[in-house]
Each structure stands twice: as structure tokens, then as C-alpha cells.
Amino acid sequence: MNPATPPPPPSSDAALRDRAVAAAVAQGLVSAADPVAGLLDVTGIRRSAAELRAAFAEFTAPGTPVLHAFAVKAASLVPVLRLLAREGLGCEVASPGELALARAAGVPPARTVLDSPAKTPAELREALALGIAVNADSFGELDRLDALTASAPTSSPLGLRVNPQLGGGSIDAMSTATDTSKFGVALRDEDARERVVQAFLDRPWLTRLHAHVGSQGMPLELMADGVRVLYELAEEINEKAARAQVGTLDIGGGLPVNFASDAVSPAYRDYTRLLHRTVPGLFDGRYGLVTEFGRSLLAKHGLVLARVEYTKSAGGRRVAVTHAGAQIATRTVFAPEAWPVRVAAYDAQGRPKTGDAVAQDVAGPCCFAGDLVARARPLPPLEPGDHVALLDTGAYYFSTHFAYNSLPRPGVHGYAPGPDGGVRWATVRAAQRVAELVAESGGAYGDALTQL
Incomplete structure (x- = not known):
């Protein structure tokens, strides 16, 4: 183009x-x-935040808890995060640095979600101590959470990210639901779905499911299909658990942005209307919702x-x-x-x-x-x-x-x-400033290598 x-x-x-x-x-x-x-x-940022809230409020049942957690990587600037928090948004963080920025912006732990495929024990301990929601990215991470929650009870909502393996969009690097994506548990791999269901049955504290199929270059229909797969998995888990164990669905973000003109297309309402048509049960009030939009807001x-x-x-x-x-x-x-x-x-x-x-x-x-x-x-x-x-x-x-x-x-x-x-x-x-750049580049250690 x-x-x-x-x-x-x-x-x-x-x-x-x-x-x-x-x-x-x-x-x-x-x-x-x-x-x-x-x-x-x-002014434009505030308008986008309002449009996002309104689009979901139009379709969700009254009283449905909805958290719009801004993807901090899209604008890792404390004043931006605080502005969005004032507009009713939380933060989705994927590193200790992003979590520190969200906390510096005054975003409360209850409105913060931690996602990352490489969380260290220290990161997990901090999140669990603060009560931050955590989406595990693998069975290995679930094993780590088993040990951490056994030694220190937590108020953190805990979930698992799954990969619906529906395919990619026009930008490979932005497509996170391909067969070999590094993110989440690949649902279509052999025995994977059964292992996911059993993981929930074995862990009553596991109450959330998360999926994010991609961002720029992704067709809205593919994004909605990923949410449908997530919803159907939650229904299966709750049926086999004989209770509403999964109570929150984190449907990710990734709304594409039109870079060809000033027009905002697609709009949030375009997406929520499609979701309502594709997955009507998503909005009936039985599930709390979390979104993780980033690029489309700013x-x-x-x-x-x-x-x-x-x-x-x-x-x-x-x-x-x-x-x-x-x-x-x-x-x-x-x-x-x-x-x-x-x-x-x-x-x-x-x-x-x-x-x-x-x-x-x-x-x-x-x-x-x-x-x-x-x-x-x-x-x-x-x-x-x-x-x-x-x-x-x-x-x-x-x-x-x-x-x-x-x-x-x-x-x-x-x-x-x-x-x-x-x-x-x-x-x-x-x-x-240049002096700050020099300091960042080891200026205080100028003689370090010459002394070896």
C-alpha cells in the first residue's frame, strides 16, 4: 500500500x-x-473511550461487569494511562515495567490484568500479592500457580489463555490464533481441549478464560469467531463442573485501525453488533467481560x-x-x-x-x-x-x-x-537529552572494560 x-x-x-x-x-x-x-x-482519546464503553453497554445485560483494560504496550505513558483510567478504563499489562506504569498512573489492582507468555515466579508472586487478575499462558504456568496459591492464598482472579487456532490475518506478526502461535494453549492440538477442561475441574479457583486472536490485519469475523470458541469452551467447562465455574471471559482486543483516511472504521459498535449476532449468549449477563483494546483507542x-x-x-x-x-x-x-x-x-x-x-x-x-x-x-x-x-x-x-x-x-x-x-x-x-542517553548507555561505567 x-x-x-x-x-x-x-x-x-x-x-x-x-x-x-x-x-x-x-x-x-x-x-x-x-x-x-x-x-x-x-479530546479524541476521551471520545474513543466513551465510544468503547457505549458500544458494549448497548448490548450487555444490565448489571453485567465489564472491564475495558487498555493494552499498555500501545502507549506506555503514565499520563495516558491516568487519562484513560479517569475515562473508566483499566490496564492490561504484559511485563513488570508495564505493571509499574499502571500503578504509577493510579490504576487499582482490581482493574488490572496481567498477560504474558513468560511470567517469572517473581512477577506472579507480585500479581498474586496485589490481587491482580492473571491469565496463565500454558499448562506449565498453571503448575506454577498451583504451588504459589498453595503457599499464599490470593484474591487474584485467575484464568487461562487459549488459542482457538482459527488462522491468521493479513499481517503474520499480528496473528495470534495460528496453528503454531506462541500464545495460549492450542485448543485443536491432540487432547488439548480435554486437558483444558480437566485443568479447570481440578482447580476450582480457575474462573476465567482468555483468548485474543490478533489485531491489525484481522477480519472482524475471525475475531468474533474466536470469541465464539471461547464462549463454547466456557459453556462446556461449566456444564461438566455442574456449576458456573467460569464466570468471566476475557475476549482480548485488537480492533483493526483504518490507516488510509480520517474515517474511524471499523467502529466499536460494528464489532459489538457482530459479536452479539455471532455469540448472543456472551451478553446475557451470565459472564463478566474483559476487553484489551489498545491501538484502536489511540x-x-x-x-x-x-x-x-x-x-x-x-x-x-x-x-x-x-x-x-x-x-x-x-x-x-x-x-x-x-x-x-x-x-x-x-x-x-x-x-x-x-x-x-x-x-x-x-x-x-x-x-x-x-x-x-x-x-x-x-x-x-x-x-x-x-x-x-x-x-x-x-x-x-x-x-x-x-x-x-x-x-x-x-x-x-x-x-x-x-x-x-x-x-x-x-x-x-x-x-x-543527550546526557540522559549517555547515562542510559553505560556512561557511569566508562572504564569498566578497560579494567578487565
């Missing part, structure tokens, strides 16, 4: 985005000293803004060398067909750039030839001092920095409409 960037649509989000870019340039958030930054639309509400440092021509094609490359847009650079981004052009004052579109490469600062975020992209001719915005980058692009060439992590700033058409700002993360 190589989507052309259309003129900004006449939407309030796009208009606010343009105002935010101009204000970021005017206030020096992006400048010669700090030539790249991330910008987050706080992607549309963030952009990377970078200065154009140089322009040149190579092979008859214009090249704009910017400060946004593989260190921020890692997936886009290394897998551009799977992760294309829209690029918007702005002038030196941060105003939308005009002029007849010309095919241009938009390059980053990294020292390898493939560091391109767009190839032959039709854009108004860019000049040194102009700016480019990588759109739809509110998820992952700020939290998965690639430290190639020891480029520092950029600052991240949140914005919202201000009085008289202005823009209000809040610092989400300060830009990393």
Missing part, C-alpha cells in the same frame, strides 16, 4: 490538528533544537511532527530528509506494506502546505538506506524548514522507540481546544 494523502477533510478533528501543529511550531515544541515530537489529541488521536532538515534529488525523485524515521516509525520503515502512514505537509510556520503534489520520498535521520516513512508520495514540494506530520500514530509510535544511531526519544505533548480557538498543552513526556 502507498496511500496518497488527500487534503485535510473538513472535520473538527482535522481542523484542531492543523491548529495544534501551528501552535506546536509557534511555541517551540518542535524547533531546530527539538526537531521531532509526538502530539496527542486528548491511533487516530496522535501524530508525529518533524522538521524537514534538507531536501535533495536522487534519480530524478525529490527526497525530504526529516527527523522522523525508524527510531519512531519502526514498523512503517521495516514493513511499509503492512504499516503505511499518511503524511501531511506543513510549512515553516506549521500551516498546511499548498502547491501541486510532486512524488517525494520522506526520509528519516537514521544511517541506513531503507529509513523511509514514505516512498514516491504525492505531496506539495517540501523545503528545508518545513514540517511533516505522520498521521494516525497515537498508538505504539511513542512507546516502541528504536534506539538506532543513539537517537534520543522525542517529547510527547497532549493538546485540547483552548479559549478563543487556541490550543492548550500538557507535557506527557519530556524529550530525552
